[in-house]
Amino acid sequence: MAILFDTGCFYRGIKMKISRFGRKIAAISGIGRLMEDLGSAFSENREMLMLGGGNPAHIPEVQKYFRTSMEKLLQDGSEFERAIGNYDPPSGNTEFIEAVASLLRSELGWDVTKENIALTNGSQTAFFILFNIFAGAFEDGADRKILFPLTPEYIGYSDVGLAEDLFIANKPLIKHIDKHTFKYYINFDLLNVTEQIGAICVSRPTNPTGNVLTDTEIQKLGELAAEHDVPLIIDNAYGTPFPDIIFTDAKAKWNRKIIYCMSLSKLGLPAVRTGIVIADEEIIEMVSRVNAVISLAPGVMGAAIARDLFRSGEIIRVARDIIKPFYWQKAQAVLEQVFNELDGIDFHVHKPEGAFFLWLWFPELPITDGELYERLKKRAVLVVPGNYFFPGLKETWPHKNECIRVNYSQDSQTVTAGIKIIAEEVKRAYNES
Numbered sequence: 001m002a003i004l005f006d007t008g009c010f011y012r013g014i015k016m017k018i019s020r021f022g023r024k025i026a027a028i029s030g031i032g033r034l035m036e037d038l039g040s041a042f043s044e045n046r047e048m049l050m051l052g053g054g055n056p057a058h059i060p061e062v063q064k065y066f067r068t069s070m071e072k073l074l075q076d077g078s079e080f081e082r083a084i085g086n087y088d089p090p091s092g093n094t095e096f097i098e099a100v101a102s103l104l105r106s107e108l109g110w111d112v113t114k115e116n117i118a119l120t121n122g123s124q125t126a127f128f129i130l131f132n133i134f135a136g137a138f139e140d141g142a143d144r145k146i147l148f149p150l151t152p153e154y155i156g157y158s159d160v161g162l163a164e165d166l167f168i169a170n171k172p173l174i175k176h177i178d179k180h181t182f183k184y185y186i187n188f189d190l191l192n193v194t195e196q197i198g199a200i201c202v203s204r205p206t207n208p209t210g211n212v213l214t215d216t217e218i219q220k221l222g223e224l225a226a227e228h229d230v231p232l233i234i235d236n237a238y239g240t241p242f243p244d245i246i247f248t249d250a251k252a253k254w255n256r257k258i259i260y261c262m263s264l265s266k267l268g269l270p271a272v273r274t275g276i277v278i279a280d281e282e283i284i285e286m287v288s289r290v291n292a293v294i295s296l297a298p299g300v301m302g303a304a305i306a307r308d309l310f311r312s313g314e315i316i317r318v319a320r321d322i323i324k325p326f327y328w329q330k331a332q333a334v335l336e337q338v339f340n341e342l343d344g345i346d347f348h349v350h351k352p353e354g355a356f357f358l359w360l361w362f363p364e365l366p367i368t369d370g371e372l373y374e375r376l377k378k379r380a381v382l383v384v385p386g387n388y389f390f391p392g393l394k395e396t397w398p399h400k401n402e403c404i405r406v407n408y409s410q411d412s413q414t415v416t417a418g419i420k421i422i423a424e425e426v427k428r429a430y431n432e433s
Contacts, residue, residue: 021162049418050410052382054207055270056243056356057330057409061322062268065314069305083304090292091284092119096303099310100276107241107316110254112278118287119298122273123237123263128160129290130233130259130277134199136163144198145392146233149221150186152359152389152403154207154235167392168197176348180339182361183351184209186217193228200225203235205246205354208389208405210331212250212353226257231283233259238355243267244319245327246354256280264302266355267315267323274302327356327409334358334408334415341423345430356409359386361402362426366433368401375425381418383407 018026073080091097097114104110120126135146148157148169157167170191172184184206193200200221205212213221218234225232238245240252243266254260262276275298277287291298309315331352338349338358350359365372369385376383386403393400406422408415 024162024164025159047380049381049414049421051406051408051415051418051422052384053407054265055407055409056266056268057326057411059268059322059326062318065309065318066269066305069308072308073304079304083300086300087297088119088300088303089288090297091117091288092291092298093300093303093307096307096310099307103241103310103313103315104254104278106313108252108254110278112254115281116278116284118277118279118284118291119303120275120277120287120291121295121298123235123261123265123275124156124160125273125295126261126275126277126287127157127233127235129287130199130261130283131157131160131166131201132162133283133286133290134231135166136161136198143196145196147193147197147200148392149191149200149202150184150206150211150213151391151393152184152206152208152386152400153201153391154203155384155388155391157201158388158391169390169392171393171395171397177351180342180348181351182348183353184211186213186221188220191224193224193230195228197228197230199231199233201233201235203237204250205238207235207238207355208357208384208386209350209359210352210355210357211350212246212248215249215251218253222253222255222258231257231259231279233261236260237263238266242315242319243323244316245324245356247324247328247331248353250354254278259283264306267306267319269302269305272302272305273299274306330356330408330412330415331358333412334406334419337416337419338423341419342426345427347426356407358406358408360404360406360422361386361399363402364398365402365426365429367429369404370401372404372425372429375429376422379421379425381421383418383422 073083094114097117097119101112101114101117104112120129131146135144137143145168146166148167150172151169170187173187174182175185176182202213202221221232240246240250245266260278264272264274277284309318335352346363348361352358369387373383373385384405386405387400389405390400
C-alpha cells in the first residue's frame with residue numbers, strides 16, 4: 001500500500017481519503033521504523049546483531065519465575081480459564097492492582113490504594129492517553145504542550161500526540177566527568193514553565209542515555225509542577241522498586257501532583273504489554289475511561305503471571321538480587337570494551353546510571369548518525385540513530401546527529417561482536433574525512 005499523505009492513499013488501485021489523524025498516526029516515525037527493523041531482523045535475519053530496540057535480556061533465573069507462574073495458572077482448575085475467558089474492569093485486574101498498591105506502600109511508603117492505580121496495554125498506551133489528556137487543544141482556546149526539561153528523551157514519545165507540535169524540550173547541560181565520560185543535567189536557568197505547558201515529563205532512568213536525574217532535580221521539577229498547577233509525569237520503566245535497573249542512589253517520591261508510569265516489560269515481560277499508572281484518583285478514572293473506549297479493558301496475562309510475585313513481595317528480591325546485578329555487570333563489561341575498541345578517536349559515553357543502554361557521542365562525526373546506522377545495518381548490526389531522541393527540540397544542534405543508542409542487554413557474544421563492528425565503522429568514517 002502506497003500512502004500519499006497530501007491527499008489520500010491507494011489500496012489495491014483504489015484511491016481513498018484519509019483524515020488528519022490518519023496522516024499523522026500512520027506516517028513514517030522513529031518508533032515505527034525501529035520496530036519494523038527489529039521485527040524484520042528477528043523474523044528474516046537471525047544473524048543480525050540486535051543492539052537496537054528496548055528488548056530486555058532473557059535472564060534464566062527470572063524467566064524461571066514466570067514459567068512457574070504460568071504452569072501454576074495452567075494447573076489450577078479455573079485460574080487459566082478466568083485469565084483468558086473474562087474481561088477485567090477498564091482499570092485492570094483488581095487483585096494485581098491491590099498487590100501493586102500494597103507493595104508501593106510497604107517498600108516506598110507511598111499513600112496509595114487501588115483507586116490510585118490503573119493498568120494499560122503497555123506504557124506506550126499510557127503515554128498516548130496522558131499526553132493527549134494534558135496537552136493539545138483546550139476548550140478555553142489554549143494549545144498546551146508537554147515539556148521535556150531535558151533531551152535526549154525516549155523515542156516513543158515523539159509521535160503519540162493527536163495534535164501537531166505537542167512537545168517543547170530543553171537542551172541539557174553537559175558536564176564532562178573524564179576524558180571520555182559525561183553526564184546530562186537539567187539546565188534550570190533556561191527552563192521556562194509558561195501557561196502553555198500542560199504537563200512536565202521525564203524518564204528516570206532516562207532512555208536512551210542511562211541518565212538518572214538527581215533527587216534535587218526531581219524535587220525542583222516537582223516544585224515547578226506544583227507552582228504552575230500541572231502534573232509531573234515520571235516514566236519509571238527501569239526504576240525503583242521494580243525492575244530496579246538503577247546503579248546510583250535515587251529516591252522515588254510520590255504525591256498527587258506526580259504521575260508515575262511503570263511497566264512489566266523490563267522485568268522480562270515485554271510481550272504481555274502491561275503498563276501501570278499511579279496517580280490521583282481523578283486521573284486514574286480518566287485513564288480507565290479511555291481504556292474502555294480504545295480497548296474495552298487491559299490485557300490480563302501480564303497481571304496473572306506477575307500477581308503472586310507482587311503479592312508476596314518476592315519481586316523486590318528478584319529485582320534487587322538478580323536483575324540489577326545482571327545489568328550492572330553487563331554495563332561494566334561493555335564499557336571496558338568500548339574504551340578499548342574506540343581508543344585513538346574522540347568519543348564520549350554518557351555515564352550509565354541505569355537502564356541497559358549506552359549513549360555514544362562522536363563529536364564532529366564526518367557522517368550523520370543516520371548514515372552510520374545504515375552502514376552498521378549493512379554489516380548486520382542494529383543500533384538506533386540519536387536524532388530520534390530529541391522530541392520537541394526545534395533548534396539546530398549538531399549534537400543530535402553525532403550520537404547513537406546501543407542496547408547491551410543481549411548475550412555477551414552478540415554485544416562484543418556488535419561493539420567491535422561499531423568501532424570499525426566509526427573509525428572508518430573519521431579516516432575517510
